[in-house]
Amino acid sequence: MHxxxxxxxxxxxxxxxxxxxxxxxxxxxxELDWDVVLHTAIESCLALVMxxxxxxxxxxxRKGDADWSRLRDVLQPTQMDTxxxxxxxxxxxxxxxxxxxxxxxxxxPVLRQLAQHTKLxxxxxxxxxxxxxxxxLDDSELERSWRNHIETVPTLLxxxxxxxxxxxxxxxxxxxxxxxxxxxxxxxxxxxRPGCGSLSVDPDRRIDLAVRFENHRLQARRVELAxxxxxxxxxxxxxxxxxxxVVPPTERRVMRMLEGTTRQPREIVAVVPPDxxxxxxxxxxxxxxxxxxxxxxxxxxxxxVEAACTDEFNAHGLLxxxxxxxPVLIVNGPIRRALGMNSGMNVFxxxxxxxxxxxxxxxxxxxxxxxxxxxxxxRATFGNPGKIAFCFAEDEEGSPWTxxxxxxxxxxxxNTVTLFPGEGPRSIVDQISREPESLARTFxxxxxxxxxxxxxxxxxxxxxxxxxxxxxxxxxxxxxxKLVERLGELLSIPGSQLVRGAGGIAEGLPEHFxxxxxxxxxxxxxxxxxxxxxxxxxxxxxxxxxNGAVGSQPVMREIKA
Amino acid sequence: MSANQSEGPRRVLLDPTGERxxxxxxxxxxxxxxxxxxxxxxxxxxxxxxxxxLNRLEQLLLERGVKVERFTKPTFTKPAPLDLRxxxxxxxxxxxxxxxx
Numbered sequence: 001m002h003x004x005x006x007x008x009x010x011x012x013x014x015x016x017x018x019x020x021x022x023x024x025x026x027x028x029x030x031e032l033d034w035d036v037v038l039h040t041a042i043e044s045c046l047a048l049v050m051x052x053x054x055x056x057x058x059x060x061x062r063k064g065d066a067d068w069s070r071l072r073d074v075l076q077p078t079q080m081d082t083x084x085x086x087x088x089x090x091x092x093x094x095x096x097x098x099x100x101x102x103x104x105x106x107x108x109p110v111l112r113q114l115a116q117h118t119k120l121x122x123x124x125x126x127x128x129x130x131x132x133x134x135x136x137l138d139d140s141e142l143e144r145s146w147r148n149h150i151e152t153v154p155t156l157l158x159x160x161x162x163x164x165x166x167x168x169x170x171x172x173x174x175x176x177x178x179x180x181x182x183x184x185x186x187x188x189x190x191x192x193r194p195g196c197g198s199l200s201v202d203p204d205r206r207i208d209l210a211v212r213f214e215n216h217r218l219q220a221r222r223v224e225l226a227x228x229x230x231x232x233x234x235x236x237x238x239x240x241x242x243x244x245x246v247v248p249p250t251e252r253r254v255m256r257m258l259e260g261t262t263r264q265p266r267e268i269v270a271v272v273p274p275d276x277x278x279x280x281x282x283x284x285x286x287x288x289x290x291x292x293x294x295x296x297x298x299x300x301x302x303x304x305v306e307a308a309c310t311d312e313f314n315a316h317g318l319l320x321x322x323x324x325x326x327p328v329l330i331v332n333g334p335i336r337r338a339l340g341m342n343s344g345m346n347v348f349x350x351x352x353x354x355x356x357x358x359x360x361x362x363x364x365x366x367x368x369x370x371x372x373x374x375x376x377x378x379r380a381t382f383g384n385p386g387k388i389a390f391c392f393a394e395d396e397e398g399s400p401w402t403x404x405x406x407x408x409x410x411x412x413x414x415n416t417v418t419l420f421p422g423e424g425p426r427s428i429v430d431q432i433s434r435e436p437e438s439l440a441r442t443f444x445x446x447x448x449x450x451x452x453x454x455x456x457x458x459x460x461x462x463x464x465x466x467x468x469x470x471x472x473x474x475x476x477x478x479x480x481x482k483l484v485e486r487l488g489e490l491l492s493i494p495g496s497q498l499v500r501g502a503g504g505i506a507e508g509l510p511e512h513f514x515x516x517x518x519x520x521x522x523x524x525x526x527x528x529x530x531x532x533x534x535x536x537x538x539x540x541x542x543x544x545x546x547n548g549a550v551g552s553q554p555v556m557r558e559i560k561a
Numbered sequence: 562m563s564a565n566q567s568e569g570p571r572r573v574l575l576d577p578t579g580e581r582x583x584x585x586x587x588x589x590x591x592x593x594x595x596x597x598x599x600x601x602x603x604x605x606x607x608x609x610x611x612x613x614x615l616n617r618l619e620q621l622l623l624e625r626g627v628k629v630e631r632f633t634k635p636t637f638t639k640p641a642p643l644d645l646r647x648x649x650x651x652x653x654x655x656x657x658x659x660x661x662x
Contacts, residue, residue, distance in 0.1 A: 220580070221576035222573045222574075222575065223573065223576050224573050225572040225573070229572075231574070234574070235574075240577050248574050249574050249577055250573070251575060273640075275579055277579035279579075283577065283579075286576070286577040287577045314639055316639060317636075317637075317639055318638075320638075321638065369577070370579065371578075371581070546638060549636065550638060551638045552638070
């Protein structure tokens with residue numbers, strides 16, 4: 001162990017050789033008690049050093065040596081890390097209490113009983129004089145409670161060899177007696193009573209404790225602001241903003257954001273274009289903070305990043321194009337309600353935090369992590385306001401039809417986000433049609449104009465049918481499939497109208513298409529969603545970018561916690 | 562400015578960027594001293610009429626005794642595939658990319 005310590009402080013190769021020798025000697029001692037070695041290492045802060053060296057030995061010095069591999073498995077650095085950061089105690093019993101807990105007050109006589117029979121250490125979270133007569137140790141900083149993952153007070157730990165060997169939470173006489181080996185505890189007390197929440201898991205304090213004791217989990221570069229620097233201005237000056245104010249990503253805010261996912265901060269989610277940078281959960285969380293997301297939105301943002309950075313969706317090309325398109329996010333499933341997303345009035349507009357910040361977070365990841373900035377790789381001639389954020393939910397409850405994600409193959413009730421490469425929405429007004437055929441013809445006339453009335457099949461489109469229009473189809477018994485089929489018929493266009501020069505317009509298809517009849521949309525190229533306010537005989541269309549293998553495919557992904 | 566103002570609590574933000582460093586392993590190659598005898602790749606990115614531009618370039622290069630290789634990206638919307646980039650890098654001394662329309 002001494003050699004380990006030396007090696008940790010020395011850079012010479014010689015000392016590393018000594019480590020190998022020392023370990024060789026240790027290994028020959030078959031009777032060695034590894035628990036003792038481990039505890040000694042932990043107490044002398046050598047646990048990590050030891051684990052690193054075992055990894056080194058297993059990997060380089062003793063290839064194929066089963067013993068070393070076994071040891072390496074036992075002493076995984078992550079385990080060692082956890083163990084090393086847990087505080088150790090003298091053998092015996094350790095109790096965590098607070099005065100502000102009736103159960104802790106109730107068990108005071110039990111603690112005194114235990115102190116007579118065994119070595120008892122008491123940590124108190126609020127009042128350092130409580131419980132009286134037991135010389136409690138002050139844990140009002142909550143470090144001991146945090147490091148030992150105390151969730152309830154009272155908690156009683158049994159400690160042997162410096163490590164925890166058992167715990168009881170709340171007051172349960174039988175458990176306390178089994179743990180302590182002392183009988184007849186608290187004869188005047190009820191047999192059991194639940195405890196209270198530990199202050200170390202108090203929602204108001206938990207994040208601060210995480211920042212104090214676990215901020216090493218965050219790997220992002222730390223940017224320290226100058227004393228007189230305005231933090232809002234600082235984010236603009238460093239180029240992190242899309243042009244609107246962003247929320248400064250402090251450790252506290254990022255820690256809190258990460259509580260929204262079960263994924264590890266270091267897990268790589270995607271390789272983000274255009275710089276092709278590996279992006280971990282943590283970086284997405286930092287950008288979600290910038291965007292103004294709540295932690296519960298984070299899984300949607302992570303899934304959107306995953307979906308965007310696929311070869312099919314081709315976020316690279318969508319960013320670089322001169323066309324006015326960007327990622328459009330459509331959220332389906334119960335999570336829409338859980339997050340309070342808007343699928344109704346003003347669905348594409350301002351005012352809903354989830355809609356706007358989720359869409360914005362994806363764009364900020366592409367900007368900041370991927371390096372995709374307007375005027376650089378982003379070559380858009382016009383762009384559109386939706387490139388700040390364009391995310392909405394489908395109104396599934398009010399819809400007469402299947403939701404979009406089910407159309408794309410998801411099981412009903414699945415939480416999904418679908419990415420579509422889209423321009424800004426355009427309105428379709430028809431306040432007169434009450435028959436489905438008439439309304440379908442209105443849709444067809446408007447859809448025909450997408451990007452150019454003479455350009456076909458190259459661009460997909462989202463048709464967002466408003467509730468009052470959807471009712472016209474529903475009342476006549478038109479399914480979504482029937483509507484799409486009818487639109488396909490209405491949008492079968494003679495090549496003579498589409499070729500270059502037709503209608504006196506040079507733009508169009510090559511001459512050899514003259515005799516053909518072509519559909520406006522490729523099969524599956526028209527995606528129908530139901531959303532919008534309940535008043536207004538309107539629908540909307542969101543035109544796409546170059547589709548298919550040449551450009552971008554809509555991509556749907558299931559949202560996981 | 563009072564002492565209190567300059568000695569406020571440290572304010573630390575987390576860097577939201579990719580934290581990339583300039584890649585010194587990809588320094589620019591020197592320009593070719595002369596074109597004669599060189600092998601020049603012509604890369605069509607599959608935008609309409611890129612071929613018109615590249616055909617003319619090929620003609621001009623051939624007149625000057627330059628060897629020409631033609632390459633085509635599958636689509637202009639995505640970066641060139643790795644194997645295509647490697648093929649160009651290993652067979653050509655220089656490459657001319659025709660960007661568009």
